[in-house]
Amino acid sequence: MIAGPQPFERIDLHAHSHWSDGTLGPEELVALARTRGVQLLALTDHDTMAGCEAAATACAAAGIGFLYGSELTSLWRGREIHVVGLRLDPHSASLAAHLAGVRAQRAERIRAIGLKLDARGLPGADIAAAVLARPGTPTRLHVARELVRRGHATDEDDAFQRWLGKGQPAAVAAAWPGVAASVAAINTAGGAAVLAHPHRYRLSAGALRELCGEFLAAGGLGLEVSLPGMGIGDASRAAALARRYGLAGSCGSDFHVPGIPWRPLGRFAKLPEGIVPITERLGLEPAPGTLRASQAPAAE
Ligand code: AMP
Ligand code: MN
Ligand code: MN
Ligand code: MN
Numbered sequence: 001m002i003a004g005p006q007p008f009e010r011i012d013l014h015a016h017s018h019w020s021d022g023t024l025g026p027e028e029l030v031a032l033a034r035t036r037g038v039q040l041l042a043l044t045d046h047d048t049m050a051g052c053e054a055a056a057t058a059c060a061a062a063g064i065g066f067l068y069g070s071e072l073t074s075l076w077r078g079r080e081i082h083v084v085g086l087r088l089d090p091h092s093a094s095l096a097a098h099l100a101g102v103r104a105q106r107a108e109r110i111r112a113i114g115l116k117l118d119a120r121g122l123p124g125a126d127i128a129a130a131v132l133a134r135p136g137t138p139t140r141l142h143v144a145r146e147l148v149r150r151g152h153a154t155d156e157d158d159a160f161q162r163w164l165g166k167g168q169p170a171a172v173a174a175a176w177p178g179v180a181a182s183v184a185a186i187n188t189a190g191g192a193a194v195l196a197h198p199h200r201y202r203l204s205a206g207a208l209r210e211l212c213g214e215f216l217a218a219g220g221l222g223l224e225v226s227l228p229g230m231g232i233g234d235a236s237r238a239a240a241l242a243r244r245y246g247l248a249g250s251c252g253s254d255f256h257v258p259g260i261p262w263r264p265l266g267r268f269a270k271l272p273e274g275i276v277p278i279t280e281r282l283g284l285e286p287a288p289g290t291l292r293a294s295q296a297p298a299a300e
Contacts, residue, residue, distance in 0.1 A: 008279055008286050011040040012266050013067065014084055014196065014224065014252025017055070020045035021141040023257045029265070030058035032258060036266035039286045040279065042069035042252070044084050047102040048137045052090060065287060071196060072182040073102055076211055079203070081179050082196035084224070084250070085186035087282060092189035099185075102176065103137055109174045110138045116170040117163065122152055124170075140164050179211070180218035187219045192282060194222035194250045198241060199234035208237075212245045222278040226251035226271060228263045239272040249275035
C-alpha cells in the first residue's frame with residue numbers, strides 16, 4: 001500500500017475554556033484533548049482569543065496541532081448567529097479591536113440585565129459586578145451560574161427559563177455586529193470563517209439557504225456539519241447546505257464543561273460524502289507521531 005497523506009482521525013474545532021463560558025483553563029482543556037486522542041484542536045472562546053496562547057503552548061508540548069480561534073457573536077436579520085474563526089492571527093489589531101468592541105457590548109448587556117434583576121427585587125447589581133469582575137468574556141451563562149449560586153434558580157436552564165431567556169423579565173437584546181462584519185474581521189486576521197451550528201438557529205430551510213449564500217458572498221469558508229446534538233436530519237440538512245454552497249465541512253464538540261457524556265471533547269473527523277474537510281482547505285495534515293484515537297483511552 002502506498003502511504004499518502006494521512007487524514008485526521010480526531011479533531012475538535014469548537015471548544016470553550018474559562019476565558020468565556022467554559023469551566024476548564026486552556027491547559028486543562030488540552031490535557032483532556034490529549035487523553036481523548038485529539039490531533040488538532042481549536043480554542044474558540046466567545047469573542048476572545050485570551051486563552052489561545054496558553055493552549056498553543058500546551059498543545060505544542062503534547063504534540064497536538066492547534067489553531068487560534070474564536071466564536072464571534074453576530075446578528076443576521078435580528079437573530080443571533082455565531083461565526084467561528086479558525087487559524088486567526090493573534091497579532092491582528094483589527095480583529096482585536098472587533099473582539100474588544102463586542103466584549104464592551106457584552107459588559108453593557110450584563111449591566112442592563114443587572115438593572116432588570118434589581119427591578120424584580122434581586123441583587124442584580126451584585127450579580128452583574130460578580131460576573132464582570134472575573135477575567136474573560138462575560139456571558140449570560142455566568143449570570144445564570146450566579147443566580148443558581150444565590151438560590152434564585154434551581155439550575156442554569158431554570159435561570160434562563162425564569163429570568164434570562166427571550167421574553168423573560170431580565171432578557172436584554174443586543175445589537176451585535178452583522179455576520180458579514182464578523183466574516184470580514186476574521187478574514188482580515190488571515191483566518192477561515194465557519195458558520196457555527198446551523199441546526200440551532202430555528203430558521204426555515206429557505207432562510208438558512210439565504211444565510212449560507214450571504215455568508216459565502218461575505219467571504220465565509222466553512223460550515224459546521226458534524227457536532228454532538230445534531231440529529232440525522234440536522235446533519236443531512238447541514239451537509240446539503242455545505243454541498244450546495246461549496247462550503248468546507250468543519251466539526252467540533254462545542255465543549256463547555258467536562259462530564260457531559262453527550263457533548264465530549266474530541267470528534268471523529270468523519271465528514272459526510274462529498275464534503276471537503278476544512279483541514280484540507282487549510283492545507284493541514286496530522287503531524288507524524290501524534291497520538292491516534294485508537295491508542296487513546298476512551299474515558300473523559
Ligand atoms: P450569551 O452569549 O451571553 O448570550 O450567553 C449564552 C450562553 O449561555 C451560551 O453560549 C450557552 O453556553 C449558554 N446558554 C444559553 N441558553 C442556555 C440555557 N437555556 N441553559 C443553559 N445555558 C444556556
Ligand atoms: Mn457558550
Ligand atoms: Mn455558539
Ligand atoms: Mn460555542
